[in-house]
Amino acid sequence: MTDLAIAAYGLRKSYGDKVVLDGVDLTVPEGSVFALLGPNGAGKTTAVKILSTLISPDAGSGQIHVGGHDLASRAQAARAVIGVTGQFSAVDGLITGEENMLLMADLHHLSKAEGRRTAAELLERFDLVEAAKKPASTYSGGMKRRLDIAMTLVGGPRIIFLDEPTTGLDPRSRHTMWQIIRELVTGGTTVFLTTQYLEEADELADRIAVLHDGKTVAEGTAEELKRLIPGGHVRLRFTDPAAYQSAALALREASRDDEALALQIPSDGTQRALRSLLDRLDSTGIEADELTVHTPDLDDVFFALTDTTTVPNQPNQPAQAKEALR
Incomplete structure (x- = not known):
């Protein structure tokens, strides 16, 4: 320990x-x-x-x-x-900021000289020097x-x-x-x-x-x-319709957005997963005009782990998440 x-x-x-x-x-x-x-x-x-x-x-x-x-x-x-x-x-709002600090110094049994020195140093460190003599209520x-x-x-x-x-x-x-x-x-x-x-x-x-x-x-x-929460993905966007169609054929697991000429591939966002995807694209001669990685944020994590109803078809998500990190 x-x-x-x-x-x-x-x-x-x-x-x-x-x-x-x-x-x-x-x-x-x-x-x-x-x-x-x-x-x-x-x-x-x-x-x-x-x-x-x-x-x-x-x-x-x-x-x-x-x-x-x-x-x-x-x-x-x-x-x-x-x-x-x-x-x-x-x-304590009835006394000044400096007096609050000196009171705390007394409670820690500091000498008067040490208490004043410590209070002055901390008031300066926390940018409270100008307000030190004013009541804390202000x-x-x-x-x-x-x-x-x-x-x-x-x-x-x-x-x-x-x-x-x-x-x-x-x-x-x-x-x-x-x-x-x-x-x-x-x-x-x-x-x-x-x-x-x-x-x-x-x-x-x-x-x-x-x-x-x-x-x-x-x-x-x-x-x-x-990474525990589903929803992470890589988005590929194309400007050439032919390149988009070729990529869609090569990446059959991708979700298509034909209007935006974009593909969405499930991914945990790790370096290994991204490298694997790029290798697949290189092997087929496909080059996307734009690549973005999307991962869940802590809001998604928080809601999923504290309310199982927010993760459809995954009623044991909190237990699964805990186990994944043990």
């Missing part, structure tokens, strides 16, 4: 008769971004609360290590290496979120949990937050991210896990997950 920032096996949590987590495994390498996706109620926030020691897992859960520390016996040591930014801001949503993360970094955590950090932010603020997350990881920080923005996971995450009904239904890189 030396190269894993987080290693959790068989996470279980129920509230009464409601099973929230049903044997979830999560492993996150150091210095990476791990994204946990899932619809509302899938168990994302519960997983974050367990891993950040805010709540305890149910009996029957397996071992949980965070920052190399076993949460069952060394929860306090784990708390010393993590930071948490929840769905709702921890910023900050925009994006500024409050930046201040929230800056406060999380006061203790120098090696692992940060960000629970839907960009919810409610405008596109510009969201992209600013993405840049902040990338910089954190470049500096060696591990980021555990929950989000409902699929584009966010696609942009940031090294690995993604999809939760549904308390279970992990798939895990992998964004590209691996996209």
Whole structure:
């Protein structure tokens, strides 16, 4: 586990008769971004609360290590290496941004000199110097979120949990937050991210896990997950009707669009599949005027894995997807 920032096996949590987590495994390498996706109620926030020691897992859960520390016996040591930014801001709007930072420094038992130095450095890093003396209640949503993360970094955590950090932010603020997350990881920080923005996971995450009904239904890189979903294809377009007809005869599995002089060939979009197709075209002397590769995006993956009705004739798609990446 030396190269894993987080290693959790068989996470279980129920509230009464409601099973929230049903044997979830999560492993996150150091210095990476791990994204946990899932619809509302899938168990994302519960997983974050367990891993950040805010709540305890149910009996029957397996071992949980965070920052190399076993949460069952060394929860306090784990708390010393993590930071948490929840769905709702921890910023106190009645005091200034600088005062929020100094309050957090006091909570981390930093000396006054060290606290002021750390606060000043983080306020500059997050472009909050001009607003530092203003009440936090006057900050925009994006500024409050930046201040929230800056406060999380006061203790120098090696692992940060960000629970839907960009919810409610405008596109510009969201992209600013993405840049902040990338910089954190470049500096060696591990980021555990929950989000409902699929584009966010696609942009940031090294690995993604999809939760549904308390279970992990798939895990992998964004590209691996996209290949699980049918619908990928290569589109060939021609300007010469004769070349189009020759290609259609040679590629009988292709779907035809006679009006556009285009052929659509099922493909998973991998380099091997594309090379095989190009070799077939070369062997028959066919040259398309335009070739485009289409692969499913994370929206397709998310809907297919969390709602089996969206994938006709594939009722076991979540199980198949999970098995494909194991």
